[in-house]
Amino acid sequence: MVRNPSNRTQFRPDDHDAEHFLLTTVVGSYPKPTWLSTVKELSEDSGAAFDDAALAEAYDDAARVITHEHERAGLDTVVDGEMRREEMVEYFAHRIPGYEFNGPVKVWGHNYFDKPSVVSEVDYDEPWLLDEFEFTASVARKPVKVPITGPYTLARWSFNEAYDDTESLAYDLADLVNEEVKGLVDAGARYVQIDEPALATTPDDHHIVGESMERIVDGISENVRICLHVCYGDYSRIYPEINDFPIDEFDVELCNDGYEQIDVFRNPEFEPDLALGVVDVHDAEVESVAEIKRNIQQGLKVVSPDRLTVSPDCGVKLLPREVAYQKIANMAQAAREVEAELDAGEIEVAAPQR
Amino acid sequence: MTELVATTPGLFPLPDWAKSELSELKGRQKVDLISGDESDQVVSAYGRARAEVVDDQFDAGLDRIVEGQLRWDDMIAHPLAVHDNVETGRISRYYDNNNFYRNPRVVGELTPSGDVAADLSAALELFDDAAPLQAVLPGPYSLTDLATDEHYGDDRGFLSAVADFLADEVESFPSHETLFLLEPSLVANPPNDDLAAAVPEAVDVVAGATDADVVVHTYFGALDEKTYAHLMDAEVAAFGLDLVADDREQTVYNAVEYGVTGDVALGVADGQNTLVESAETLRERAEWFTEQVPAADFGTVYLSTNTETFYLPVNRHRAKLSALATAAGLDREVVA
Numbered sequence: 001m002v003r004n005p006s007n008r009t010q011f012r013p014d015d016h017d018a019e020h021f022l023l024t025t026v027v028g029s030y031p032k033p034t035w036l037s038t039v040k041e042l043s044e045d046s047g048a049a050f051d052d053a054a055l056a057e058a059y060d061d062a063a064r065v066i067t068h069e070h071e072r073a074g075l076d077t078v079v080d081g082e083m084r085r086e087e088m089v090e091y092f093a094h095r096i097p098g099y100e101f102n103g104p105v106k107v108w109g110h111n112y113f114d115k116p117s118v119v120s121e122v123d124y125d126e127p128w129l130l131d132e133f134e135f136t137a138s139v140a141r142k143p144v145k146v147p148i149t150g151p152y153t154l155a156r157w158s159f160n161e162a163y164d165d166t167e168s169l170a171y172d173l174a175d176l177v178n179e180e181v182k183g184l185v186d187a188g189a190r191y192v193q194i195d196e197p198a199l200a201t202t203p204d205d206h207h208i209v210g211e212s213m214e215r216i217v218d219g220i221s222e223n224v225r226i227c228l229h230v231c232y233g234d235y236s237r238i239y240p241e242i243n244d245f246p247i248d249e250f251d252v253e254l255c256n257d258g259y260e261q262i263d264v265f266r267n268p269e270f271e272p273d274l275a276l277g278v279v280d281v282h283d284a285e286v287e288s289v290a291e292i293k294r295n296i297q298q299g300l301k302v303v304s305p306d307r308l309t310v311s312p313d314c315g316v317k318l319l320p321r322e323v324a325y326q327k328i329a330n331m332a333q334a335a336r337e338v339e340a341e342l343d344a345g346e347i348e349v350a351a352p353q354r
Numbered sequence: 355m356t357e358l359v360a361t362t363p364g365l366f367p368l369p370d371w372a373k374s375e376l377s378e379l380k381g382r383q384k385v386d387l388i389s390g391d392e393s394d395q396v397v398s399a400y401g402r403a404r405a406e407v408v409d410d411q412f413d414a415g416l417d418r419i420v421e422g423q424l425r426w427d428d429m430i431a432h433p434l435a436v437h438d439n440v441e442t443g444r445i446s447r448y449y450d451n452n453n454f455y456r457n458p459r460v461v462g463e464l465t466p467s468g469d470v471a472a473d474l475s476a477a478l479e480l481f482d483d484a485a486p487l488q489a490v491l492p493g494p495y496s497l498t499d500l501a502t503d504e505h506y507g508d509d510r511g512f513l514s515a516v517a518d519f520l521a522d523e524v525e526s527f528p529s530h531e532t533l534f535l536l537e538p539s540l541v542a543n544p545p546n547d548d549l550a551a552a553v554p555e556a557v558d559v560v561a562g563a564t565d566a567d568v569v570v571h572t573y574f575g576a577l578d579e580k581t582y583a584h585l586m587d588a589e590v591a592a593f594g595l596d597l598v599a600d601d602r603e604q605t606v607y608n609a610v611e612y613g614v615t616g617d618v619a620l621g622v623a624d625g626q627n628t629l630v631e632s633a634e635t636l637r638e639r640a641e642w643f644t645e646q647v648p649a650a651d652f653g654t655v656y657l658s659t660n661t662e663t664f665y666l667p668v669n670r671h672r673a674k675l676s677a678l679a680t681a682a683g684l685d686r687e688v689v690a
């Protein structure tokens with residue numbers, strides 16, 4: 001059962017002029033400023049006299065810069081571009097008792113990942129993202145969204161030495177995510193995105209993700225917007241099942257293959273709000289505002305405008321920074337122009353009206 | 355009397371220093387991957403890495419030594435990925451893993467390349483006859499399955515061309531004791547009815563190019579009955595079977611129902627999990643299979659990881675090699 005998608009109205013800016021409101025957001029990661037990598041290298045060099053306090057300051061600076069970059073691009077909700085995170089599984093595994101690291105493994109070519117091993121029951125120790133959220137919220141003028149790697153992906157993309165199967169590990173991790181989300185909500189978070197890219201590889205496990213979501217939202221107020229992001233897969237393998245998930249919003253990529261799969265979501269009727277990828281994160285060519293407007297209208301085949309969120313297909317961290325910025329800025333402008341055209345009655349909505 | 359032989363299907367992880375050195379030298383993008391005409395510096399780095407993984411196998415006490423296939427950026431699609439008449443297309447997912455390879459598009463005739471033979475010769479130079487060399491190639495079906503044909507036209511013709519190509523490669527191999535043909539696609543994406551009968555013929559073409567013992571090594575689960583039954587027509591020394599996968603009962607069923615080769619390779623150590631099995635556990639897994647297939651009196655039982663080991667961090671990969679060697683050495687006479 002979907003939760004309470006209408007909680008999106010809290011993100012409508014007070015000075016929003018148009019009658020229609022398309023919520024604009026991002027999936028999470030953003031290119032790091034070049035100096036941040038240099039600073040990190042310095043901090044690992046014992047001769048460089050660059051201490052942990054200096055590194056912490058650098059992370060804060062980077063998070064502040066990128067949060068403001070998102071605001072300048074015109075987004076309604078922002079993130080810090082995950083400046084403090086290197087990799088979506090490693091970051092969390094380092095903070096969860098029960099995990100250990102043995103060294104890098106190949107992903108493809110010469111790209112490696114410190115794939116962790118679960119060697120004993122996982123546990124909750126210190127908060128994972130509280131400092132990141134509190135800092136970002138303190139420097140942001142817009143509401144802050146918090147992306148969290150989902151329990152199924154944390155389970156699938158680890159070596160499992162300790163649990164009978166991925167499912168039981170995922171559920172234990174989901175309970176930890178629930179604890180983390182509760183802490184974030186207490187600190188003021190109102191928009192949480194659970195990232196489950198691993199589901200695209202093994203779509204038959206959708207029931208594990210569904211049950212994990214039940215655990216994650218247990219005791220979480222319906223005013224908190226819960227989004228689920230799944231990317232680069234065959235969505236027909238997990239739809240309409242996701243209609244039963246306890247979420248407010250389902251975030252998909254579809255831009256990169258020209259909306260070939262959009263019809264998957266038209267029948268049966270889409271239950272949560274749709275967050276639609278409208279710029280490609282693997283193509284360094286910046287889409288024009290006109291092109292993005294056409295992409296946004298693909299979403300109107302599935303949901304009415306009051307249920308449509310627009311975002312890039314996925315995290316943009318692999319793009320050059322100026323390209324990432326321009327794509328997001330064009331996306332925000334395109335959303336505003338589509339809203340104006342909707343207000344003027346110039347756009348027809350193909351989605352079923354509720 | 356059964357001989358226990360500790361070995362692996364190859365495709366090892368690069369030593370960590372080589373991961374860094376080669377990513378610096380080659381780069382990290384798609385265009386930077388191996389092409390077959392590497393610079394002297396890259397050749398040198400791979401040479402040092404090869405020497406290290408050969409030493410690792412001697413240190414572990416394995417009974418067969420593989421070259422390690424460290425250059426195989428595209429995993430078992432490598433022999434095509436470096437071919438002159440093949441273009442490397444989009445990045446594709448490698449089976450159900452979170453790994454990716456360049457999909458090879460065959461756009462011209464698959465002439466002999468000698469790429470794999472050169473690596474095997476370089477390995478053999480390191481240890482001569484101090485231990486038996488084991489060659490590793492993709493099986494013809496899996497290589498066909500991982501590639502895209504834009505030259506030969508139909509599935510059977512392409513399979514047969516790939517088999518001929520692999521046979522040509524084997525012809526130029528230095529002397530080797532064993533040849534592992536890796537055939538995960540027989541499990542992961544089994545051949546249709548039309549192609550299933552052509553698979554054993556294709557395997558025979560490759561196997562016919564060597565005097566070595568040929569093992570058709572399957573993994574990522576059990577073969578389906580029909581594919582298994584067809585594969586029994588292949589004239590090879592051994593099947594390699596995955597005893598780690600959850601559906602291993604199906605593997606026993608196949609062997610009991612349709613028979614099995616005179617030798618057998620048993621994937622008893624998990625090539626995709628850092629949990630290091632004890633030698634005793636590995637032997638129990640092997641016996642779990644051999645005792646349920648009573649009709650067979652196996653000449654050789656190879657004890658192996660089920661999959662390639664590049665999925666693992668180096669320390670766990672090495673620990674698995676040691677465990678396999680120890681398992682094969684545990685009171686050998688009891689099994690005999």
Ligand SMILES: [Zn+2]
Nearest residue numbers: 197231314315
């Ligand atoms: Zn994504």
